[in-house]
Amino acid sequence: MTDELLPATLGDAEPAICTRRLASGRSRYTADVANPKALHAAFLRSPHAHAHILSMDTEPARAMTGVAAVWTGKELLARVNGYAARTAVHPEMKVPLQHALAVETARFHGEPVAIVVAESRARAEDAAAAISVEWSPQPPLCDPGSAADEPPLHPELDTNIALHLEQASEGAEAILAAADRVIERRFAFNRHTGVPLEARSIVADFEPCEGRLEIVMSHQCPHQMQVEFARLLGLAQHRVRIVTPDVGGAFGVKQQLYGEDVAVCAAAVLLGCPVRFVADRAEAMLTDIQAREHLVTARLALDADGRMLGFSIEDTHAIGPYLQYPRSNLGESRALLSLVGAPYVLDCFFGTADIVFQTKAMAGHYRGVGHPLACTVTEALVDEATRVSGHDRIAFRKAQLVRKLPHRSPTGVLFERLAFAECFEALEKAVDLHVLEAEVAKDRARGRIAGWGVAAFIEQTARGPGFYGHGGQSVSSRDGAVVRLEPSGTIRCLSSVTEQGQGTETGVRQLVARALGVCSDAIEIITGDTAVTPHGGGTWGSRGMAIGGQAAWDAAQSLRCEILRLAACLSQRSPEALDLLQGAIVERETGLTIISLSELAAMAHFQPYRFGADRQPQLSASAEYGPLDQPFRAGTGIQLSRIEIDPVTGAVHPLRHLVVHEAGRVVNPLMVDGQIRGGVAQGLGAALFEHCAYAEDGRAEATSLARYQVPMAVDLPDIELVHAGHPTFTDDGLGIVGVGEAGTVGAGAALLNAVNDALAGTGAAAVFTLPLTPPRILAALGAI
Amino acid sequence: MSDAEPVRTITCTVNGGLRTATVPVRTSLADFLRETLGLTGTHLGCEEGQCGACTVLSDGRTVRACLLLAVQADGTVIETIEGANTSGRLADLQEAFHVRGALQCGFCTSGILLTADAMLSEGNALERADIRAGLTGHICRCTGYQAIVDAIADIGAARSAASD
Numbered sequence: 007m008t009d010e011l012l013p014a015t016l017g018d019a020e021p022a023i024c025t026r027r028l029a030s031g032r033s034r035y036t037a038d039v040a041n042p043k044a045l046h047a048a049f050l051r052s053p054h055a056h057a058h059i060l061s062m063d064t065e066p067a068r069a070m071t072g073v074a075a076v077w078t079g080k081e082l083l084a085r086v087n088g089y090a091a092r093t094a095v096h097p098e099m100k101v102p103l104q105h106a107l108a109v110e111t112a113r114f115h116g117e118p119v120a121i122v123v124a125e126s127r128a129r130a131e132d133a134a135a136a137i138s139v140e141w142s143p144q145p146p147l148c149d150p151g152s153a154a155d156e157p158p159l160h161p162e163l164d165t166n167i168a169l170h171l172e173q174a175s176e177g178a179e180a181i182l183a184a185a186d187r188v189i190e191r192r193f194a195f196n197r198h199t200g201v202p203l204e205a206r207s208i209v210a211d212f213e214p215c216e217g218r219l220e221i222v223m224s225h226q227c228p229h230q231m232q233v234e235f236a237r238l239l240g241l242a243q244h245r246v247r248i249v250t251p252d253v254g255g256a257f258g259v260k261q262q263l264y265g266e267d268v269a270v271c272a273a274a275v276l277l278g279c280p281v282r283f284v285a286d287r288a289e290a291m292l293t294d295i296q297a298r299e300h301l302v303t304a305r306l307a308l309d310a311d312g313r314m315l316g317f318s319i320e321d322t323h324a325i326g327p328y329l330q331y332p333r334s335n336l337g338e339s340r341a342l343l344s345l346v347g348a349p350y351v352l353d354c355f356f357g358t359a360d361i362v363f364q365t366k367a368m369a370g371h372y373r374g375v376g377h378p379l380a381c382t383v384t385e386a387l388v389d390e391a392t393r394v395s396g397h398d399r400i401a402f403r404k405a406q407l408v409r410k411l412p413h414r415s416p417t418g419v420l421f422e423r424l425a426f427a428e429c430f431e432a433l434e435k436a437v438d439l440h441v442l443e444a445e446v447a448k449d450r451a452r453g454r455i456a457g458w459g460v461a462a463f464i465e466q467t468a469r470g471p472g473f474y475g476h477g478g479q480s481v482s483s484r485d486g487a488v489v490r491l492e493p494s495g496t497i498r499c500l501s502s503v504t505e506q507g508q509g510t511e512t513g514v515r516q517l518v519a520r521a522l523g524v525c526s527d528a529i530e531i532i533t534g535d536t537a538v539t540p541h542g543g544g545t546w547g548s549r550g551m552a553i554g555g556q557a558a559w560d561a562a563q564s565l566r567c568e569i570l571r572l573a574a575c576l577s578q579r580s581p582e583a584l585d586l587l588q589g590a591i592v593e594r595e596t597g598l599t600i601i602s603l604s605e606l607a608a609m610a611h612f613q614p615y616r617f618g619a620d621r622q623p624q625l626s627a628s629a630e631y632g633p634l635d636q637p638f639r640a641g642t643g644i645q646l647s648r649i650e651i652d653p654v655t656g657a658v659h660p661l662r663h664l665v666v667h668e669a670g671r672v673v674n675p676l677m678v679d680g681q682i683r684g685g686v687a688q689g690l691g692a693a694l695f696e697h698c699a700y701a702e703d704g705r706a707e708a709t710s711l712a713r714y715q716v717p718m719a720v721d722l723p724d725i726e727l728v729h730a731g732h733p734t735f736t737d738d739g740l741g742i743v744g745v746g747e748a749g750t751v752g753a754g755a756a757l758l759n760a761v762n763d764a765l766a767g768t769g770a771a772a773v774f775t776l777p778l779t780p781p782r783i784l785a786a787l788g789a790i
Numbered sequence: 791m792s793d794a795e796p797v798r799t800i801t802c803t804v805n806g807g808l809r810t811a812t813v814p815v816r817t818s819l820a821d822f823l824r825e826t827l828g829l830t831g832t833h834l835g836c837e838e839g840q841c842g843a844c845t846v847l848s849d850g851r852t853v854r855a856c857l858l859l860a861v862q863a864d865g866t867v868i869e870t871i872e873g874a875n876t877s878g879r880l881a882d883l884q885e886a887f888h889v890r891g892a893l894q895c896g897f898c899t900s901g902i903l904l905t906a907d908a909m910l911s912e913g914n915a916l917e918r919a920d921i922r923a924g925l926t927g928h929i930c931r932c933t934g935y936q937a938i939v940d941a942i943a944d945i946g947a948a949r950s951a952a953s954d
């Protein structure tokens with residue numbers, strides 16, 4: 007089947023496979039998997055942001071009833087390798103060595119310093135509380151702006167700047183210096199986190215006679231963990247098996263290695279028995295990766311006619327005390343340095359970024375990585391430009407949109423596909439912006455504080471090996487699938503994609519069904535088991551369907567060819583004259599059934615001689631796929647937000663939110679819509695109130711869901727979706743583009759622009775510090 | 791510290807069956823359901839009353855199983871998602887959630903289904919805004935809630951049409 011024959015939508019809006027089971031209370035999350043023999047782990051954690059461990063007395067804990075073992079960081083040192091997230095792309099990066107449990111110094115509030123294993127979680131927690139530690143508190147590092155001037159957090163590194171990055175187009179400085187007008191604003195982005203409702207959890211079991219470590223855990227990238235656990239514990243890679251059963255959301259939080267997980271595996275190895283750890287919410291809030299704490303000074307240069315010439319940015323990215331292993335922390339700043347200004351045709355770009363250590367929780371790759379920052383900086387400055395110059399916001403954007411492809415942005419990024427023209431056209435078709443403007447004006451005339459805003463965004467999805475591969479990191483940008491014809495004529499598909507609720511399994515199943523001409527129900531799909539599926543990247547960077555789906559499609563196409571060859575043998579026809587339709591092999595011209603797939607399958611398994619003396623039927627096929635040269639596939643879109651501000655409380659109420667989006671070929675519209683809406687909710691949450699606050703002494707304040715607000719149903723409007731027409735499919739393969747992060751990327755920027763529009767309506771100055779909490783809004787309004 | 795965990799024997803009706811168990815007095819109702827009875831359809835998202843994932847019915851009212859001790863359930867009638875599922879009482883809501891994509895990871899779903907059913911059985915006609923308000927106290931981090939509101943609105947309409 008050639009690509010030209012394929013429609014833009016490949017499958018129906020089929021509900022996700024597992025949701026009937028999950029809605030029946032028959033979940034299999036890691037903590038649901040009963041293992042009566044498992045011991046329970048609990049951790050002693052640092053109560054300080056930064057403190058030396060002068061001494062630790064674990065004897066009282068060891069003596070307690072039901073306690074099997076206690077290890078400190080120092081004691082585990084001999085059994086577990088340390089880790090450092092180096093990348094060959096930036097050999098100059100300062101990368102401190104990290105250990106599963108802090109050894110001499112704890113560098114964030116909540117960092118684990120000892121593990122206790124006991125017969126119950128309660129006993130383990132009691133024992134952890136009985137460990138006494140003599141701490142020597144040290145000054146915290148919690149102001150990214152002054153990180154460079156503070157004494158180094160890691161004395162061996164001499165500096166708190168892990169890496170300095172620069173990106174400049176040729177002659178940028180001269181162009182920027184000659185601009186008629188430069189608009190400069192300072193953005194402060196709030197540290198926030200993913201909050202998957204199921205906290206991180208793991209059960210590790212070790213078989214000492216065979217040296218086999220079997221792990222059930224809540225994770226996005228089981229194959230990555232197989233490689234890393236083997237490496238850190240000195241085990242044979244093929245004897246480490248990771249199973250990820252149901253996973254209760256992940257969003258990037260469950261993408262990296264956590265010290266607790268390594269310590270639990272080490273405990274299982276040392277004790278030769280299963281050990282289980284399920285983080286509670288306080289532990290998750292203290293130690294899950296956090297993201298997007300940036301200070302960005304950004305400038306937009308304009309010529310005399312108000313045309314945009316280019317952007318320049320100075321970014322400071324505040325990470326934790328270490329670089330997250332194994333991926334490092336370059337993603338956010340790199341997104342800023344490559345995507346600021348990207349929707350527009352510009353003459354130049356100049357940017358710098360400093361990635362700085364802080365005594366806060368580890369930073370990582372939360373949904374959208376740096377994309378929401380790049381979108382916010384760009385689109386908020388564009389709005390400021392139009393406010394200053396009096397231009398119409400939409401016309402101003404449309405005049406400078408990237409239309410001609412391929413397009414090389416002055417940030418150096420080559421875009422092969424973008425669909426901004428299509429998206430603006432779709433936006434204007436879906437919403438009469440004059441009516442919207444008139445409604446807002448009417449609201450204002452009635453004394454309300456109302457506004458609307460838009461944000462154009464790009465999502466780089468389905469990345470190739472350009473970063474981790476070149477960096478020498480063991481992170482796969484590929485995926486694989488095995489597709490097997492069972493004797494009953496049904497299909498089993500083993501895929502390295504992973505499922506945390508996105509519906510990737512369902513989409514992969516639909517693709518295999520389509521390729522083999524069978525109904526979805528004839529396919530059983532297995533994911534999340536490194537012992538069974540091919541090695542692959544799992545979930546990161548919106549890649550499941552674009553990469554994993556492609557691999558499954560390719561495998562299914564091979565099996566299809568073999569099935570048609572076998573049927574051709576039986577029927578004395580050429581394989582080209584045959585087709586697979588509705589579970590049968592039919593003659594292409596006439597539709598006449600040659601043989602049912604079930605009959606053919608049984609024959610091939612049990613009477614193989616019927617296909618000729620020299621032919622071995624091949625009833626399974628596999629394929630692996632990953633972009634080789636292509637750095638990413640871009641999805642594009644525009645989000646529109648309309649809000650109202652309560653003048654008394656300062657609360658921002660999103661009244662309307664619309665996403666126009668283009669993402670190549672769609673496999674399952676229901677899943678795509680679900681991803682975008684869920685992504686928008688997280689983007690709005692981050693813009694409105696989500697904030698990992700730290701006290702002056704560096705201790706975390708957002709340690710519960712009472713102190714870290716995530717959106718509830720009442721906080722959000724219905725989210726309208728418009729799918730824009732796609733540009734031609736020039737990509738290889740099916741031309742699927744990821745959608746997992748698109749909603750998150752543009753939501754906050756659109757909301758911020760709407761809020762600043764509302765503030766401007768009252769004569770108040772715009773706000774560029776997030777989140778847009780009521781006190782901040784009241785201050786902007788001059789009410790407090 | 792004394793080594794013996796203080797325990798108490800409790801008896802309650804869980805999903806229609808009488809259950810007697812001896813539990814440490816500090817065990818939460820949620821842990822009792824999950825660990826002692828193996829009813830893992832009740833999920834724990836926060837263990838401090840914020841997320842609603844652990845919602846079950848106690849004597850017909852929705853409660854947070856993480857905020858109650860197992861000993862407080864002594865003598866009560868508890869229904870969890872497993873019981874509601876077996877009875878078929880929620881079948882329409884469950885199917886609507888499935889078809890609408892009202893769950894992605896599913897971790898919030900058991901609690902939301904029980905609350906949704908309680909919301910609908912109060913018999914009021916529900917606007918979307920009422921449904922959103924009724925979901926306060928439940929966190930879904932995946933869906934953005936819209937599909938959940940869709941599913942509950944569908945069944946609200948269907949149930950009230952059937953009772954007309």
Ligand code: FES
Pocket residue numbers: 833834835836837838839840841842843844845854855856857
């Ligand atoms: S676990 Fe009970 S409310 Fe969150």
Ligand code: FES
Pocket residue numbers: 203254255507892893894895896897898899929930931932933
């Ligand atoms: S579906 Fe994942 S939290 Fe609701």
